[in-house]
Amino acid sequence: MKGRMISPGRVDAEAIVSREPIGFYGGIDANTGEVIEKGHQLEGESVTGKVLVFPCGKGSTVGSYVIYGLSKNGVAPAAIVNQETETIVATGAILAGIPCVDGIEIDSIDTGDRILVNADEGTVEKLE
Amino acid sequence: MFLTKEQEDMLEGEEGEVIQRLFRLLVRLGDIYGADRMIPVGSVQVAGVSYKSIGDPGLDFLEDFADKGARVRVLTYLNPAGMDMKNWEEIGFPADFARNQIRIMEAFRRMGIVVTATCTPYLAGNLPRFGEHIAWSESSAVSFANSVVGARTNREGGPSALAAAICGLTPNYGLHRDENREPNVIIEVDTDLVYYSDFGALGYHVGKQVKNKIPYFTGIRDANTDQLKALGAAMAASGAVALYHAEGLTPEAETKNIEGIERISVSSQDLKETYENLNTGDLPDIVILGCPHASLREIAAVAEKLEGRKMEKPLWVCTSRVMKEASDLMGFTSKIEAAGGKIVADTCMVVSPIEQMGYSTTGVNSGKAANYLPGFCKQNVVFQNLDELIGRLTK
Numbered sequence: 189m190k191g192r193m194i195s196p197g198r199v200d201a202e203a204i205v206s207r208e209p210i211g212f213y214g215g216i217d218a219n220t221g222e223v224i225e226k227g228h229q230l231e232g233e234s235v236t237g238k239v240l241v242f243p244c245g246k247g248s249t250v251g252s253y254v255i256y257g258l259s260k261n262g263v264a265p266a267a268i269v270n271q272e273t274e275t276i277v278a279t280g281a282i283l284a285g286i287p288c289v290d291g292i293e294i295d296s297i298d299t300g301d302r303i304l305v306n307a308d309e310g311t312v313e314k315l316e
Numbered sequence: 317m318f319l320t321k322e323q324e325d326m327l328e329g330e331e332g333e334v335i336q337r338l339f340r341l342l343v344r345l346g347d348i349y350g351a352d353r354m355i356p357v358g359s360v361q362v363a364g365v366s367y368k369s370i371g372d373p374g375l376d377f378l379e380d381f382a383d384k385g386a387r388v389r390v391l392t393y394l395n396p397a398g399m400d401m402k403n404w405e406e407i408g409f410p411a412d413f414a415r416n417q418i419r420i421m422e423a424f425r426r427m428g429i430v431v432t433a434t435c436t437p438y439l440a441g442n443l444p445r446f447g448e449h450i451a452w453s454e455s456s457a458v459s460f461a462n463s464v465v466g467a468r469t470n471r472e473g474g475p476s477a478l479a480a481a482i483c484g485l486t487p488n489y490g491l492h493r494d495e496n497r498e499p500n501v502i503i504e505v506d507t508d509l510v511y512y513s514d515f516g517a518l519g520y521h522v523g524k525q526v527k528n529k530i531p532y533f534t535g536i537r538d539a540n541t542d543q544l545k546a547l548g549a550a551m552a553a554s555g556a557v558a559l560y561h562a563e564g565l566t567p568e569a570e571t572k573n574i575e576g577i578e579r580i581s582v583s584s585q586d587l588k589e590t591y592e593n594l595n596t597g598d599l600p601d602i603v604i605l606g607c608p609h610a611s612l613r614e615i616a617a618v619a620e621k622l623e624g625r626k627m628e629k630p631l632w633v634c635t636s637r638v639m640k641e642a643s644d645l646m647g648f649t650s651k652i653e654a655a656g657g658k659i660v661a662d663t664c665m666v667v668s669p670i671e672q673m674g675y676s677t678t679g680v681n682s683g684k685a686a687n688y689l690p691g692f693c694k695q696n697v698v699f700q701n702l703d704e705l706i707g708r709l710t711k
Contacts, residue, residue, distance in 0.1 A: 194344060218373055249364070252475055253373035260380060275345065279475045282341045283377070 211247025255280025516683025
């Protein structure tokens with residue numbers, strides 16, 4: 189699948205997919221990488237080391253700093269894949285140096301799929 | 317986007333990791349918003365300063381970037397902090413909040429940022445010229461710089477403003493370009509504006525209706541910079557107006573073509589209804605003036621009205637450290653203090669933790685404050701002009 193590079197890098201890892209938007213501030217614990225938003229589809233799951241797939245960001249602009257904190261604390265996702273990356277997530281991913289691609293039809297990706305994210309080329313590929 | 321050889325090098329990391337990350341942020345944002353190239357900025361104003369707004373994630377980020385050697389290349393000021401940086405203890409700000417706020421300011425200082433924390437940088441030593449490209453964050457300061465001064469800035473987020481300061485550049489899109497500064501709605505003001513709060517009420521009413529359009533005002537007979545500041549602040553808060561023109565009052569107005577665009581008329585009845593809608597409280601626990609930060613002229617007016625009177629409730633007049641110095645010199649501060657009020661510098665009611673300080677109803681004369689206090693500070697609001705607010709709560 190071909191999308192657009194937001195933040196460069198190339199990784200392959202297991203996907204964790206949210207069908208609903210993610211607000212990082214108050215939504216994910218920057219110390220543990222765990223989703224803490226009450227009632228969120230991914231509540232209680234860890235995003236650490238995975239390709240975090242979700243449609244778009246939501247909520248406070250402080251979310252950019254939370255993404256940076258995840259990375260600094262060594263609990264960041266390995267990559268981020270979005271339908272559309274808005275400025276909160278784009279800013280966080282770029283500052284943190286997390287590979288990030290948008291413009292991807294995320295419905296075809298499921299939690300547990302192995303994914304190759306080549307952000308330099310803006311591509312996302314499912315590995316068998 | 318076109319990048320010069322030197323800018324390509326920044327992107328490749330030849331000036332270090334900090335510049336590389338921050339410049340990459342500017343380039344990506346520029347691509348997203350359709351910028352053609354980078355332009356140098358004359359000054360920057362960074363938002364995301366109060367510990368109440370940015371919390372531990374922001375504090376950790378700022379300290380980490382300061383540790384990595386991030387340094388600004390242009391004159392850079394800060395938005396208000398969460399407390400008065402000198403008199404926080406006496407005014408009653410919580411000590412654990414203060415500790416974190418002090419760490420935030422120290423991180424900014426290490427980056428070479430002027431830690432004058434104000435939403436009115438143009439009154440405190442950071443004044444752009446007409447047409448100058450700048451990268452400012454705070455919505456009322458953005459409105460004032462674009463509209464009243466005729467400088468050019470988009471409304472930057474905290475990180476993108478910091479990136480502009482450290483790289484000395486911003487992507488050329490939005491309000492930096494001529495074609496995006498044309499008005500698209502005419503506001504015919506068919507009522508007299510007397511008080512500062514009338515300008516706030518007008519701004520609140522218009523912002524709600526026009527969202528992020530560029531209004532062109534007719535019918536405002538006269539307005540000083542304090543009143544224009546109140547108008548722009550309220551429009552940016554209730555809508556997302558980052559630029560307005562006002563016939564005979566703002567520098568770009570006479571160059572604009574207003575034929576054939578939508579017209580909205582504002583009557584005295586509209587303003588009356590706006591006052592009614594914004595009043596959600598009855599008797600204030602505290603009166604807070606200075607949103608945006610009070611000018612010396614506004615402080616002088618408060619001091620004069622309080623002469624020989626005593627406030628029955630606490631009164632804060634929020635302003636910049638620079639204006640407070642001038643107020644001290646002129647004896648305005650001591651007059652306000654004699655009446656039981658305080659001049660509070662570096663902060664404002666919206667970004668300070670007033671809900672943790674035992675207040676639940678706040679009296680204001682600012683349309684912007686009336687817009688934000690219910691949500692950000694869980695306050696009921698009494699929105700009135702200065703005479704009513706002070707008249708009712710003094711003996």
